[in-house]
Amino acid sequence: MPVPSTLPRTDAQLFENYIGGKWCASSDGRTFEHRNPADLEAITGLWPQSPRADARKAIDAAARAFPRWSGLTVYERAAVLKKALAAMEQRREEIAGVITLENGKTLAESRTEVDAAIREMEFQIHQGLRALGTTMPSAAPQVFAYSTRRPLGVVSVISPWNFPFNVPGRKCTPALIAGNTVVFKPASLTPRTGQMFVRLFVDAGMPDGVINFITGGGSTVGEELTTNSTIRAISFTGSTGVGKQLQSKAGANLIRTQLELGGKNPMVVLEDADLERAAADAALAAFACAGQWCTSTSRLIVVDSIADEMVERLVSVAKAHVLGPGADARSTMGPVCGSDQLASILQYIDIGRAEGAIVAAGGSRMSSDGLGAGCFIAPTIFTGVTPVMRIAREEIFGPVLSIIRVKDFDEAIDVANGVEFGLASSIYTNDFSRALTFLERTDVGLTHVNMLTAYKEPQLTFGGVKASGFGIPEAGESGIEFFTEHKVAYLRYGRPRA
Numbered sequence: 001m002p003v004p005s006t007l008p009r010t011d012a013q014l015f016e017n018y019i020g021g022k023w024c025a026s027s028d029g030r031t032f033e034h035r036n037p038a039d040l041e042a043i044t045g046l047w048p049q050s051p052r053a054d055a056r057k058a059i060d061a062a063a064r065a066f067p068r069w070s071g072l073t074v075y076e077r078a079a080v081l082k083k084a085l086a087a088m089e090q091r092r093e094e095i096a097g098v099i100t101l102e103n104g105k106t107l108a109e110s111r112t113e114v115d116a117a118i119r120e121m122e123f124q125i126h127q128g129l130r131a132l133g134t135t136m137p138s139a140a141p142q143v144f145a146y147s148t149r150r151p152l153g154v155v156s157v158i159s160p161w162n163f164p165f166n167v168p169g170r171k172c173t174p175a176l177i178a179g180n181t182v183v184f185k186p187a188s189l190t191p192r193t194g195q196m197f198v199r200l201f202v203d204a205g206m207p208d209g210v211i212n213f214i215t216g217g218g219s220t221v222g223e224e225l226t227t228n229s230t231i232r233a234i235s236f237t238g239s240t241g242v243g244k245q246l247q248s249k250a251g252a253n254l255i256r257t258q259l260e261l262g263g264k265n266p267m268v269v270l271e272d273a274d275l276e277r278a279a280a281d282a283a284l285a286a287f288a289c290a291g292q293w294c295t296s297t298s299r300l301i302v303v304d305s306i307a308d309e310m311v312e313r314l315v316s317v318a319k320a321h322v323l324g325p326g327a328d329a330r331s332t333m334g335p336v337c338g339s340d341q342l343a344s345i346l347q348y349i350d351i352g353r354a355e356g357a358i359v360a361a362g363g364s365r366m367s368s369d370g371l372g373a374g375c376f377i378a379p380t381i382f383t384g385v386t387p388v389m390r391i392a393r394e395e396i397f398g399p400v401l402s403i404i405r406v407k408d409f410d411e412a413i414d415v416a417n418g419v420e421f422g423l424a425s426s427i428y429t430n431d432f433s434r435a436l437t438f439l440e441r442t443d444v445g446l447t448h449v450n451m452l453t454a455y456k457e458p459q460l461t462f463g464g465v466k467a468s469g470f471g472i473p474e475a476g477e478s479g480i481e482f483f484t485e486h487k488v489a490y491l492r493y494g495r496p497r498a
Contacts, residue, residue, distance in 0.1 A: 019213075031049055055183070080206055146489055155175050263295060267427070270412070297452070299415075303409075349377075
């Protein structure tokens with residue numbers, strides 16, 4: 001967690017909130033430190049530890065801006081968003097550098113995130129130009145029937161630290177193009193990335209109060225953005241536990257919620273699969289971004305006959321990783337995002353050992369070669385894992401892959417579905433019948449055949465089932481649907497028939 005402070009430090013830059021078109025400090029002067037996860041001794045900035053009163057100011061500013069912004073045509077709103085999109089493309093390297101500084105990803109991974117945000121934003125802008133109404137034939141004569149979508153009002157966006165640039169884009173763009181005004185709270189582990197996102201809109205000429213940016217704690221800012229009766233919708237990405245609390249509190253004011261939560265994503269590998277490809281994809285999905293994707297592969301479910309070969313291939317890939325700061329071009333994997341995340345992952349590795357699982361690779365914090373001040377964990381592979389173990393059931397959110405052996409296809413599906421989560425899955429096989437059967441039976445919101453569990457495209461929706469999500473999913477056609485309400489109209493244009 002960020003380290004709170006009441007006095008600004010002279011050796012760290014002091015950043016500000018953006019409320020009602022003005023950059024401003026927290027009203028009580030409190031701040032928190034952000035530290036580079038690749039070097040915890042390096043303070044990257046001081047941020048407002050805003051009280052609830054500041055969150056209320058941001059909500060009030062958004063409410064005042066709503067009539068003007070929603071009164072513009074969708075083409076006028078799109079013009080502002082397109083300017084922000086163009087700036088995003090121009091500032092790609094700068095944005096990627098900040099993501100790496102705060103989150104720890106390699107620069108290549110950070111660039112990929114920016115590119116994904118560009119695609120998501122581009123799709124949602126154009127979706128807004130074509131998806132705000134329909135006409136339908138009426139059963140009555142001389143009646144014109146149609147529906148429109150109109151914005152909800154003030155909405156809150158609470159984004160995560162693992163994809164601190166792409167996720168705000170996927171949430172804020174449909175909200176804004178539809179005519180809503182936004183109060184955006186970034187994760188406290190990645191505030192500067194969130195601020196850079198907002199600056200794109202400010203520089204593009206976004207009217208004051210349309211987008212507001214505020215940093216602070218979940219129990220203060222987050223609580224106000226969840227319970228304030230002016231808020232009409234909340235789009236949240238984070239842990240399942242926090243999502244359940246948010247849902248309970250938002251319900252008191254009938255605030256619409258969109259929750260993208262945890263995952264324990266399985267990759268199933270059958271005996272007829274291309275094992276070279278399956279192993280390469282499993283390693284990529286398990287260890288890219290230090291395993292901190294909500295759609296990472298965390299369980300590899302393999303039939304017995306090929307399990308030994310898969311383990312051998314994966315261990316080889318894991319041991320070949322070069323750990324180091326994400327800004328170093330030699331690094332193939334950066335640190336995990338902060339000291340709390342480091343402690344949590346190491347605790348799960350200890351739990352796996354205590355449960356009887358075998359560490360086939362990794363399993364420890366890396367402190368040699370100048371990595372001791374950072375949050376580096378070696379890519380870890382557990383074998384001998386059974387479905388009842390905690391490491392096979394609970395979200396670890398780090399570079400830890402559990403390999404589970406099964407006897408056949410049916411057992412593989414049972415094991416894959418046997419957790420509380422339901423975000424993403426994949427199967428590797430060349431058997432068309434079993435591939436289609438898997439797609440039918442896998443209990444997730446996002447699934448694949450011979451592809452990464454993490455793969456997605458912006459024109460299709462994104463969201464989980466069971467404990468992995470709630471409400472209308474993000475992206476695709478439902479991106480704007482969540483941030484709008486229906487109005488249906490019937491217009492008689494002639495006299496009724498005699």
